[in-house]
Amino acid sequence: MTAQPEKIMNLPSDQDSTGRTLGDAELGYLREVIESGTLTTTKGRFGKALEGAFAEKFGVKHAFACASGSAAIHIAVAAVNPNPGDEIVTTSITDMGALTPLLYRGAIPVFAEVDTKTLNVTARSIENALSERTKAIIVTHLFGNPCEMDEIMELANDRGIPVIEDSAQTFLAKVGDDYAGTIGAIGCFSLQQGKHMTTGEGGMVVTNDDALARRMFLYINKAWGYGDKNPDHYFMALNYRLSELQAAVALGQLEKLESSVQNRIRTANVLTDMLNGTDGIETPKVAENASHVYWKYCLTVDDSKIQGGSVAMAGLLKEKNIFSAPRYIVKPAFMCQVFQEKNTLGDSQFPFNLAREGAADYRIENFPATVKALNDVLVLPWNEKYNDEHVKYIAQCVKTATESLLK
Ligand SMILES: Cc1ncc(COP(=O)(O)O)c(C=O)c1O
Structure with missing residues (x-):
């Protein structure tokens, strides 16, 4: 039997300073922005520097x-201009922020x-989900x-279909010689509070x-042709800019990204070594030519x-102060009301009212692997500030939990 840890440990959290790397670099850049008086990235230096x-x-x-x-994601879809x-083929195990932009652009998410x-x-x-309308x-x-x-x-190159990579949860993961997010036509990243690098939102x-890139x-920028000879608002678009304040923080974070990612990988590998072979659980599966950068440890x-x-x-695990997420988002995203009730623009049901027959078939029985994946997954929090003591604690808690529940 694995010994219970003697005392409850507080793990670093990505929701506050215990698990974030925000510090002097960000403060220095922020001071520079404030003192400059220029908070918009259309005029300041930090947006461009970032x-x-x-x-x-x-x-x-x-x-x-x-x-x-x-x-x-909205920008990427708008650039492809369906x-x-x-139709856009995507996944239902994702954040809703990766799906509603498709609806705003009139595209049908096919899962x-x-x-x-x-x-x-x-x-x-993906191949099973393609149709003649896949954009x-x-x-x-x-x-x-x-x-x-x-x-x-x-597959995508054979069919001439652009790939958008949603790398919101994945910074500096290698696939061969390239980074995830830079392989398809467009890559998308999130700088929200809990990501590998953060500016709160971004x-x-x-x-x-x-x-x-032009689109x-x-x-x-509201499709305003900054720098053009005769600028105009060329098409329907929004103001999706970051501010200089956020860009200053993001620049400081970017300077620390490599070491944050390396810390996450190193400690995750320690946990994998400690948990491998434990009856009843499996450690993460990683493709042979790829590296996992452990936003979370599943x-x-x-x-x-x-x-x-x-x-x-x-x-x-919760009794031991380890706040994991069983079943991750619990249900596939298409089981949310926005999809099931087609709650979009007024009572139009746009764009579902334009869908090819069968394209918007969002029934859970069509997705047995998705249901199984969500049923089995246990998402452990992970963080760049974990050290070997934290990892040892997590390993002990996971092992004792597993042993006590083994049938
Ligand atoms: C996979 C994925 N895509 C998109 C998003 C949306 O990002 P944001 O919350 O920054 O809008 C998230 C957010 O967590 C995400 O995890």
Whole structure:
């Protein structure tokens, strides 16, 4: 039997300073912004500095700062510019901020199944969801673990369909020589409070494609042609800019990103070594040519062996101050009212009223792998400030919980 830890430990949390790296660099930049009196990125230096540094770090031609991860997805979809009723293949295990932008742009989300271990979409599941109306594919690298991009890009390139990578949860994860988020046509990142780097709310969009970059820039800026000879508002678009204050914080965070990510990987590997072989649970599955950057650390809980499955495990961990999320978002996103009741613009049911027959078929029985994946997953909080003591504590608590629930 594994020994119970002697005392309850408080783990660093990404919701406050215990688990965030905010400090002197951000304060220094913020002071510079305040003293300059220029808080808008249309005039200040920090928005541009952030975009330049982000592009350089990720090895992409264009990077734009924006208001949130949801805004990033909205910008990406707007850049691809679907016609109302066109389809975008995506995943239902994601944040709603990655789905409502599709509806705002008139696109029908068509959900691909997921791998039951990674909860990510796969080339095969995407292929099953494609139709003659597919305008784009969104792949979501969940929890810091990249999707199988080689296979997905091969499929998408064969069909000539652009891939948008939702990398909101995944910063600096390697896929071969590239970073997740820089492989498809457009990559989207979130800078929200709990992400690898944060400015409270915020986002980034990246691309290597000049034409897409132009549309992305315009969509962030009410489609006003800044710098053009005869600028105008060229098309329907919003103000999705970040402020200089946020950009200053994000720039400080970017400077620490590499070390934050490396800390997360190192400690996660320690946990994996400690938990491997524990009966009833499995440690994360990572593709051979990829690195996992552990936004969260997911266990797969086998409820044929563990009494009460992931929910019972979470209950025991909570008693030890470890606040995990059994079943992650609990139900597939398409089971939320916005999809089930088609609550969109007035009573129009737009864009579902334009959907190809069968495209908007959001019945849970069509998604057995998604249901299984959500049933089995136990999402442990993870953080760049975890040290070996924290990891040892988590490992002991997980092991004792597992042993006490083993059937
Ligand atoms: C996968 C994914 N996509 C998109 C978003 C939306 O990002 P934001 O909350 O910054 O709007 C999130 C947010 O958590 C996310 O996890």
